[in-house]
Amino acid sequence: MMMKTTSRSATCGALTALSLLVPLRSALASGFALRETDAMSVGSAYIGGVSRANDAATVVLNPAGMSFLDHSEIENNLFYADPNARFRGQNFMGPGVTTSGVQGNRGITDAATGAAYGVWKINSRWAVGYGFYTPYGQRANYPQNWVGRYQSLVTSITDYELSVMASYRVTKRLSIGAGPRLGYLAGRFTQAVNLGPINTIFGDTTADLTANAFAFGYDVGAIYKVDDATQIGVNYQSRMSYNMSSRTKFSPPPALAAISSINNLLIAESGHGSLQVTLPDSVSFGITRVLSPRWTLMLEGQWTHWSLIQSLNNISDHGGANTTVPVGWRNTWFGGISATYKVSNAILLRGGVSYDESPATLANRNTRTPDTNRFDLGFGVDYRPFDRVTVTLGYAHIFGTNPHIDNSASNMSGRIVGVYNDYANVVVIGTHLRF
Structure with missing residues (x-):
């Protein structure tokens, strides 16, 4: 009976930690957002998209820009991200007691993704377009024997x-844009379960949670040309609420699964549930100024409503543990400056620098979100081999600020204390076909 009580307590603790569905860390933007919309943005340190209105990616950066384009356009982008979040520290299970295992692992893994956009100019006033991209995402994979395995694995x-x-295009100088967004959010989260002395005898049991859902949102934006050299843009992207269906599964080692009382408990705690997740809304604003026939300057700022994520509630539909997890994120600001230099009609260079504030602080940072404030530095080049074909290359380096962590995801996960070494590299190639 005592064995069952201990196991159930540990199981509930694992469920609590696994309920951290949304607070995921991306090495590429604050929180778990991805700013990799297009090659021009990467090369500009993600600055200028809300006001530049010169390529099809304006569909998602500011839809008002579509009616300012001279031609219809199809744009495709392929990104490769090389993030790093190497942990140094320990997981304390009690005074003077630490979890065995490795600590110098990389954690966050490389990933490739893409984005596609299309704009059709109906006439001089109207344009319509589509955009398909991944605004949020992460791939983390800690080794099975790392010291924080009771906090998170995958x-x-x-x-x-x-x-x-x-x-x-309302007037010669003013354009507006709007439209719906359809999102599909999917995730998988695993961790080792702390069953006390049972782990020493039999090895670790793994808890595995998967979840997915669809949701709708919208964008609305405007661009105003102050004069022939200056245009100002503002864009609002709505929040999106996902009512996620989740499934939890516990996988004990074979010798432990042979003990029916424990195996039956793990089976009883496994099953389906639901979790409501709201991704934040944001407001972006910026200005693009043509300084000369060769130089163009862009400024941009963005406010993101991360404080929507204060807690998460995972509700079991089979009599298992219902859990509430505090998150406590704060609203954030992002901003920076970028410039382009036209070398010739065929070659254009760009660069930029930006600052991205994190919604997480030391008080609420965890192994799934070792997020930190960061600086972004970007460089890029456009090459136009033909009049209506452009190839864009972009590179960005993200400088983290080596965030400290001091967190306990649950009573049974321990208290992890240490520091992450954060940085990332992003490369992208984009193609633009105007017709």
Whole structure:
């Protein structure tokens, strides 16, 4: 009977930690957002998209820009991200007691993704377009024997979004745009379960949670040309609420599974549930200024409503443990400056620098979100081999600020204390075909 009580307590603790579905860390933007919309943005340190209105990616950056394009356009982008979040520290299970295992692992893994956009110019006033990209995502994979395995092992999340937008040129200088977004959010999260002395005898049991859902949102934006050299843009991207269906499964080692009382308990705790997740809304604003026939300057800022994520509630539909997990994220600001230099009609260079504030602090940072404030530095080049074909290359380096962590995801997970060494590299190639 005592064995069953201890096991149930540990199981509930594992469920509590696994309920951290949304607070996932991406090495590429604050929180778990991805700013990799297109090659021009990467090369500009993610600055200028809300006001530049010169390529099809404006569908998701600011749909008002579509009616300012001179031609219809199809754009495709392929990204490769090389993030790093190497942990140094210990997981304390009690005074003077630490979890055995490795600590110098990399954690966050490489990933490739893509984005596609299309804009059709109906006439001089109207344009419509589509965008398909991944605005949120992460791939983390800690080794089975790392010291924080009772906090997390695998974290995998992807949010695919399809945007269908329309733009109308109200006057020669003012354009507006809006449209719906359809999102599909899917994730998988695993960790080892702390069953006390049972782990020493039999090895670790693994808890595995998967979840997915669809949701709808919208974008609305405007661009105003102050004069022939200056345009100002603002864009609002709505929040998206996902009512996620989840499934939890516990996988004990074979020798432990042979003990029916424990195996039956793990089977009883396994099953389906639900979790409501709201991804934040944001407001972006910026200005693009043509300084000369060769130089163009862009400024941009963004406010993101991360404080929507204060807690998460995982509800079991089979009599298992219901859990509430505090998150406590704060709203954030992002901003920076970028510039382009036209070398010739065929070659254009760009660069930029930006600062991205993290919604997490030391008080709520955990192994699934070792997030930190960061600086972004980007460089890129456009090459136009033919009049209506452009190839864009972009590179960005993300400088983290080596965040400290001091967190306990649950009573049974221990208290992890240490520091992460954060940085990332992103490379991208984009192609633009105007017709």
